[in-house]
Amino acid sequence: MKPKSVAVVGAAETTKMGKIPDVSVIGLHADAALNAMADAGLKPSDIDGVATAGISPVELAHYLGITPTYADGTSVGGCSFMLHVRHAAAAINAGLATTILITHGESGRSRVGSSGFGRAPSSLMGQFEMPYGVAGPPTMFTIPVLRYLKTYGLKPEDMAPVATIQREWAAKNPRASFKDPLSVDDVMNADMIAWPFTKLMCCLVTDGGGALILTSAERAKDFPQKPVYVLGTGESVETPMVSQMEDFTSSKAFRVSGKKAFETAGIGHADIDHLMIYDAFAHLPLYGLEDLGFCKPGEAAGFIRERNTAPPKDGKGGGRLPLNTNGGGLSYMHSGMYGMYALQESVRQMRGIAPAQVDGAKISVCHGVGGMFAASGTIIFSNDAP
Amino acid sequence: MPPRMLPEPTPETRHFWDGCRDGELRLQRCTACAESYFPPRPFCPKCGSRDVEVYKASGTGVLWSYVINQRPRPDMGTEPYAIAVVKLAEGPTMMTNIVDCPQTPEALQLDMPLKVAFAKQSDEITLPLFAPAGA
Numbered sequence: 114m115k116p117k118s119v120a121v122v123g124a125a126e127t128t129k130m131g132k133i134p135d136v137s138v139i140g141l142h143a144d145a146a147l148n149a150m151a152d153a154g155l156k157p158s159d160i161d162g163v164a165t166a167g168i169s170p171v172e173l174a175h176y177l178g179i180t181p182t183y184a185d186g187t188s189v190g191g192c193s194f195m196l197h198v199r200h201a202a203a204a205i206n207a208g209l210a211t212t213i214l215i216t217h218g219e220s221g222r223s224r225v226g227s228s229g230f231g232r233a234p235s236s237l238m239g240q241f242e243m244p245y246g247v248a249g250p251p252t253m254f255t256i257p258v259l260r261y262l263k264t265y266g267l268k269p270e271d272m273a274p275v276a277t278i279q280r281e282w283a284a285k286n287p288r289a290s291f292k293d294p295l296s297v298d299d300v301m302n303a304d305m306i307a308w309p310f311t312k313l314m315c316c317l318v319t320d321g322g323g324a325l326i327l328t329s330a331e332r333a334k335d336f337p338q339k340p341v342y343v344l345g346t347g348e349s350v351e352t353p354m355v356s357q358m359e360d361f362t363s364s365k366a367f368r369v370s371g372k373k374a375f376e377t378a379g380i381g382h383a384d385i386d387h388l389m390i391y392d393a394f395a396h397l398p399l400y401g402l403e404d405l406g407f408c409k410p411g412e413a414a415g416f417i418r419e420r421n422t423a424p425p426k427d428g429k430g431g432g433r434l435p436l437n438t439n440g441g442g443l444s445y446m447h448s449g450m451y452g453m454y455a456l457q458e459s460v461r462q463m464r465g466i467a468p469a470q471v472d473g474a475k476i477s478v479c480h481g482v483g484g485m486f487a488a489s490g491t492i493i494f495s496n497d498a499p
Numbered sequence: 500m501p502p503r504m505l506p507e508p509t510p511e512t513r514h515f516w517d518g519c520r521d522g523e524l525r526l527q528r529c530t531a532c533a534e535s536y537f538p539p540r541p542f543c544p545k546c547g548s549r550d551v552e553v554y555k556a557s558g559t560g561v562l563w564s565y566v567i568n569q570r571p572r573p574d575m576g577t578e579p580y581a582i583a584v585v586k587l588a589e590g591p592t593m594m595t596n597i598v599d600c601p602q603t604p605e606a607l608q609l610d611m612p613l614k615v616a617f618a619k620q621s622d623e624i625t626l627p628l629f630a631p632a633g634a
């Protein structure tokens with residue numbers, strides 16, 4: 114085995130997902146953490162490192178009765194958990210901790226014990242974006258897309274197959290929030306949220322959480338579950354203000370994070386069996402496929418429409434690059450910081466236990482976004498010891 | 500309708516908001532590398548030099564991208580409105596609203612020329628909105 118390898122040995126989501134009005138934010142963190150510890154056969158006293166976003170790692174550690182020698186409060190939005198995995202791998206190798214718990218919990222729908230959207234009016238976003246009527250991610254994350262569509266001669270309806278094909282994946286997943294089939298017309302005729310985005314191009318708003326436990330690959334083989342190895346990692350940040358993105362047709366944070374992950378994993382695109390791209394909105398898989406190098410600029414919409422990322426249907430085989438196989442933020446669930454659910458699906462696929470399992474999948478890329486194209490994290494997993 | 504959410508200037512951004520109040524769109528540029536930049540800060544984000552100057556920008560640009568918010572924020576009235584990004588003639592992009600123009604995809608064409616239209620909100624704050632250059 115390659116020295117300094119790290120693996121996921123515990124992974125779980127909250128017991129319930131969707132609408133959970135009887136559990137607060139920290140309660141969701143704890144429920145997911147206890148499920149992940151049970152999955153790994155561990156107790157809180159076995160954990161010596163904690164990482165979380167949304168709440169502080171201090172709150173998490175104290176609530177669970179953990180006395181850590183490592184705490185990571187990196188909070189860069191929905192991809193924070195990818196960064197936590199990356200930092201945990203480095204921390205384990207540096208001897209800062211041996212067994213690191215990463216948690217997410219969010220009462221996105223029921224808003225039990227959670228805070229609202231908003232920035233101080235003296236912050237840069239408060240001065241130079243908030244006065245113009247932005248009202249959360251649906252009116253901010255979406256702003257660059259008209260420039261993207263015009264640059265490549267595309268139309269809003271070219272984003273619709275992202276939603277319809279992910280719904281096909283969701284239909285195979287008992288825990289998905291929405292499973293009914295969806296047509297391009299359904300997507301285009303849904304309520305308009307922020308033109309050109311209809312409601313079905315926007316993610317769900319749900320309650321839930323998830324947790325991961327990482328340790329060295331040496332120790333991982335003594336745990337009850339099949340280890341899922343971390344092959345490569347990347348991260349980057351660009352801007353807290355979507356209006357200041359360097360290029361409205363491409364995310365610099367995506368490009369930097371993805372390139373670093375592929376380089377450290379030492380693999381190429383042809384090696385990838387399974388892909389997760391954080392899809393808070395329907396344009397994100399397009400940017401992700403292009404910025405990670407799976408498609409040339411402007412070609413991702415066609416790639417998806419031609420069913421390269423789709424499950425098998427009507428006797429025809431599935432596409433060569435299964436994408437967002439849990440149904441994604443558009444159909445599976447999205448509590449606010451979705452990155453944890455993308456990581457959970459990659460781990461399930463690598464363990465071979467996903468509801469829509471990709472046969473023989475050996476390498477999974479899990480790519481996250483934080484804020485409105487503000488940040489990015491990429492993790493490449495494998496079920497083969499590196 | 501609640502009062503519109505307004506910016507709170509900081510020492511580093513004061514010149515910009517004073518400029519808007521006085522009818523000038525002020526940008527900054529680096530005297531070392533000549534880069535124009537936004538939002539305001541007392542150094543060049545390209546080369547790190549503190550040797551920067553404030554100057555009066557042309558106030559012109561093109562419509563770079565936008566969405567039309569169908570669920571107005573309470574302080575923004577009841578009608579759908581475009582949240583836009585203008586690409587200024589000097590290079591930087593800036594979020595804004597488009598005025599003197601229907602808030603429709605047909606009327607709001609990317610790359611249409613725009614010019615600044617100052618909208619006074621209070622004694623201290625005037626927002627730099629943009630209107631079609633021909634209007």
Ligand SMILES: [Zn+2]
Pocket residue numbers: 529530531532533534543544545546547548
């Ligand atoms: Zn400079």
